[in-house]
Amino acid sequence: MPRVPAPNDQWYVVHVLSGQEMKVRDSIERRIDAEEMRDHIFEVLVPTERVSEVKAGQKRETNRKFFPGYIIVNMHLLDESNKLVEQTWYFIRETPGVINFAGTKDHPVPMPEDEVQSMLAQIKEREGSVMPALLFEVGDTVAVADGPFQGQNGVVAEVNEEKGELMVAVDIFGREQQVPLEYWQVEKS
DSSP states (O other): OOOOOOGGGOEEEEEEOTTOHHHHHHHHHHHHHHTTOTTTEEEEEOOEEEEEEEETTEEEEEEEESSTTEEEEEEOOBOTTSOBOHHHHHHHHTSTTEEEETTOSSSOOOOOHHHHHHHHHHHHHHTTOEEESSOOOTTOEEEEOSSTTTTOEEEEEEEETTTTEEEEEEEETTEEEEEEEEGGGEEEO
């Protein structure tokens, strides 16, 4: 039988109704103090990242969930003998919007330590930065949505992910010319 992590090192993936991740998280967090569960539930995460995209010619930034339909919860759910802590189990299961623990029927399994560390590092890395909603590759055809070349189509010649820039080959006076554009200035076509 695999070793059960310490109570505060147990992380679980909880399947929730899609689109209700924040509502479920907020409900759990409100109920933690009201039902005196602070010693059992330590953290509830809905990993998100800021993304930018162009819609109808306007640059917009929104939050996008890493795992739509899931929340990640750090909680004491299994005791040393790998038995469910029923108080925690029922607290989560009875939260409106919760479907079940991911990947299990009756007995949840904590996330492996390396997956937890990777996920937490990914959240921290993306905190405060804005990612493009779409990733581009060399050879992609794009439509320029902003700037002096607005309305023209071009082909991605280079991608600089660190700067969020592309070199796009566009037709200028009958000649193909490469111009630098930011991710948010183009749309995939």
